[in-house]
Amino acid sequence: MLFRDRHDAGELLADTLLNFGGQRPVVLGASPGGVIVARHVADRLRAPLALVRGEGFAETDAGRAASGRTALLIDDGICTGATMRAALENTAAAHPARIVVAVPVAPQRIALGRLAADLYAIARPAPFSSVRRWYAELGEVSEEMVGAALAGHEGQDWAYAGATSL
Numbered sequence: 001m002l003f004r005d006r007h008d009a010g011e012l013l014a015d016t017l018l019n020f021g022g023q024r025p026v027v028l029g030a031s032p033g034g035v036i037v038a039r040h041v042a043d044r045l046r047a048p049l050a051l052v053r054g055e056g057f058a059e060t061d062a063g064r065a066a067s068g069r070t071a072l073l074i075d076d077g078i079c080t081g082a083t084m085r086a087a088l089e090n091t092a093a094a095h096p097a098r099i100v101v102a103v104p105v106a107p108q109r110i111a112l113g114r115l116a117a118d119l120y121a122i123a124r125p126a127p128f129s130s131v132r133r134w135y136a137e138l139g140e141v142s143e144e145m146v147g148a149a150l151a152g153h154e155g156q157d158w159a160y161a162g163a164t165s166l
C-alpha cells in the first residue's frame with residue numbers, strides 16, 4: 001500500500017505537478033476514479049476540470065478549453081494502459097498544445113503511444129500486478145461522486161480570470 005485513497009493520491013500528485021501552474025493547463029480525468037484524483041490537481045493549479053469518456057468530454061466544457069493548452073490527463077493509476085490510450089485519443093481530438101499523463105502509480109514499462117508528451121507517476125513499482133494493490137481503499141466511484149468532484153469547475157478558468165494579455 002502506498003496511498004490511503006484517491007484523495008491522498010490526488011494531493012500527492014498535485015504536489016508533483018505544481019510546475020504546471022503557470023502554463024494554464026486543463027485538468028482531465030481519464031475515468032471516474034481519475035476525476036477524484038484530478039480534482040485535487042485542478043484545485044491546486046486553479047484549473048478547469050472535466051471527465052473524458054469514451055465518446056469524448058463529458059460533464060463540463062473544459063474539453064473545448066483544452067485547445068492550444070497543456071492538458072493534464074489524470075487517472076488513479078495505469079495497469080494495462082487501455083483506458084489511458086482511449087482517453088489520450090479523445091483528448092487529442094480537442095487539439096491541446098500537448099498532453100501530459102499523470103497518475104499516482106504505473107508499471108515501469110507501459111506503452112501509451114505518441115499522443116502523450118510526458119508521463120508523471122509518483123510510483124512505478126516492479127513487479128506491478130494491479131492498481132488496487134497500491135491503495136488501502138479503492139472503492140467504486142458513483143456518478144454522484146464524480147458530479148461532486150466536478151462541481152465548481154464548470155468551464156471556469158479561475159486562475160486566469162481578470163488576467164490581461166500583453
